Amino acid sequence: MAKDMTLYWGSGSPPCWKVMIALEEKSLQGYNQKLLSFEKMEHKSKEVMDINPRGQLPSFKHGNKIINESYGACLYLENQFKSQGQQLLPDCAEEQALVLQRMFEGQTLQQKLGDVIYYSWRVPEEERHDSAIKRNKEALATELKLWEGYLSKPEVGPYIAGKNFTLADVICFPSVAYGFRFGLSQEKYPKLAGYYNQLKDRPSIKATWPPHWLENPQGMDVLKDV
Amino acid sequence: MAKDMTLYWGSGSPPCWKVMIALEEKSLQGYNQKLLSFEKMEHKSKEVMDINPRGQLPSFKHGNKIINESYGACLYLENQFKSQGQQLLPDCAEEQALVLQRMFEGQTLQQKLGDVIYYSWRVPEEERHDSAIKRNKEALATELKLWEGYLSKPEVGPYIAGKNFTLADVICFPSVAYGFRFGLSQEKYPKLAGYYNQLKDRPSIKATWPPHWLENPQGMDVLKDV
Numbered sequence: 001m002a003k004d005m006t007l008y009w010g011s012g013s014p015p016c017w018k019v020m021i022a023l024e025e026k027s028l029q030g031y032n033q034k035l036l037s038f039e040k041m042e043h044k045s046k047e048v049m050d051i052n053p054r055g056q057l058p059s060f061k062h063g064n065k066i067i068n069e070s071y072g073a074c075l076y077l078e079n080q081f082k083s084q085g086q087q088l089l090p091d092c093a094e095e096q097a098l099v100l101q102r103m104f105e106g107q108t109l110q111q112k113l114g115d116v117i118y119y120s121w122r123v124p125e126e127e128r129h130d131s132a133i134k135r136n137k138e139a140l141a142t143e144l145k146l147w148e149g150y151l152s153k154p155e156v157g158p159y160i161a162g163k164n165f166t167l168a169d170v171i172c173f174p175s176v177a178y179g180f181r182f183g184l185s186q187e188k189y190p191k192l193a194g195y196y197n198q199l200k201d202r203p204s205i206k207a208t209w210p211p212h213w214l215e216n217p218q219g220m221d222v223l224k225d226v
Numbered sequence: 227m228a229k230d231m232t233l234y235w236g237s238g239s240p241p242c243w244k245v246m247i248a249l250e251e252k253s254l255q256g257y258n259q260k261l262l263s264f265e266k267m268e269h270k271s272k273e274v275m276d277i278n279p280r281g282q283l284p285s286f287k288h289g290n291k292i293i294n295e296s297y298g299a300c301l302y303l304e305n306q307f308k309s310q311g312q313q314l315l316p317d318c319a320e321e322q323a324l325v326l327q328r329m330f331e332g333q334t335l336q337q338k339l340g341d342v343i344y345y346s347w348r349v350p351e352e353e354r355h356d357s358a359i360k361r362n363k364e365a366l367a368t369e370l371k372l373w374e375g376y377l378s379k380p381e382v383g384p385y386i387a388g389k390n391f392t393l394a395d396v397i398c399f400p401s402v403a404y405g406f407r408f409g410l411s412q413e414k415y416p417k418l419a420g421y422y423n424q425l426k427d428r429p430s431i432k433a434t435w436p437p438h439w440l441e442n443p444q445g446m447d448v449l450k451d452v
Contacts, residue, residue, distance in 0.1 A: 069330030104295030
């Protein structure tokens with residue numbers, strides 16, 4: 001039980017989901033949690049701003065220790081609860097190197113997904129260009145092909161960095177799921193689809209599936225032509 | 227000596243510099259290194275692409291283990307050489323939480339610096355907008371003020387996450403130095419300037435100072451009005 005931990009989170013946010021999967025994997029169920037609404041701007045509430053001056057989710061506290069950055073929180077949980085639950089960062093140098101490499105490449109994957117998905121949220125109407133949308137989609141397709149290649153290597157799988165579920169999966173799975181939720185073609189990216197379908201029923205992932213995705217299983221189609 | 231390590235790097239690149247500072251701090255001098263030119267597109271050479279399909283610097287190898295992502299490489303070096311040189315990630319949960327939090331906030335700092343510094347490189351001429359430049363500069367100023375606030379806390383200093391030099395400094399110092407190199411006002415950001423001036427002669431930092439900054443000490447002024 002993790003009664004001394006508190007997580008403020010938003011449904012469907014990949015950074016929040018990463019931390020929630022890490023908590024499950026480290027057998028840290030029972031933490032205090034508060035689901036907030038981005039639409040209602042609850043991530044800018046005083047309660048959040050008090051521990052996170054950026055007003056972002058996740059916001060995470062362990063006792064009086066604050067680690068809001070999702071990568072930082074996942075590493076912290078693995079380091080502090082190393083022998084509890086699933087080991088997420090292998091000791092073996094070869095395995096650890098690959099886990100860290102994929103984990104941080106996962107940021108680029110998420111960024112390139114966001115560049116397409118959030119374009120019209122992020123860019124004011126008078127600054128939008130079809131050429132930028134096209135370029136962002138091409139960059140995302142290039143990125144996705146790189147991951148298709150990684151997952152095609154015979155030594156890789158079923159997990160993203162080899163034979164064990166690691167921090168690389170904690171970080172990458174929510175982004176991959178996010179891609180498919182927003183309309184990515186499973187036919188066009190079969191290795192990523194295989195990875196997604198193999199992991200989506202893993203207990204830590206199922207237990208933390210975004211509630212509004214469950215309520216409304218129909219996703220969006222912004223990525224359908226990527 | 228670190229004869230089984232190879233680093234491909236570019237002068238002035240903050241991600242490369244981070245890895246070089248980490249190598250120095252972990253007493254891993256003597257690694258093989260190759261300084262490549264971004265201008266000559268040497269980061270897209272076969273030699274680099276063979277170990278880094280993204281064609282980016284740094285590209286880093288330890289024996290047959292490849293960790294090109296700078297955050298991954300720094301964490302790997304700390305984990306694999308924990309008791310060698312400077313301890314960069316404290317064991318104490320309180321200290322570790324703050325180091326990880328600042329380390330990953332450092333990405334946002336670097337990203338917001340890049341949004342301004344690289345604007346005309348990244349955005350094709352016909353897609354540029356003065357409104358976007360203004361917004362990026364405002365976002366950078368907000369970010370920098372956050373760090374001024376962090377460095378104003380009585381419990382912080384002389385390092386970015388407390389009394390010891392840690393991974394948070396390995397990650398953040400090159401970004402701070404980069405900001406001043408590109409014209410940030412030391413008067414407007416006195417805490418960051420104090421941090422910069424206090425750390426710039428640290429042996430690991432001095433030994434890895436970007437060679438073309440030494441050759442041409444005059445920086446740019448793109449950030450002078452931020």
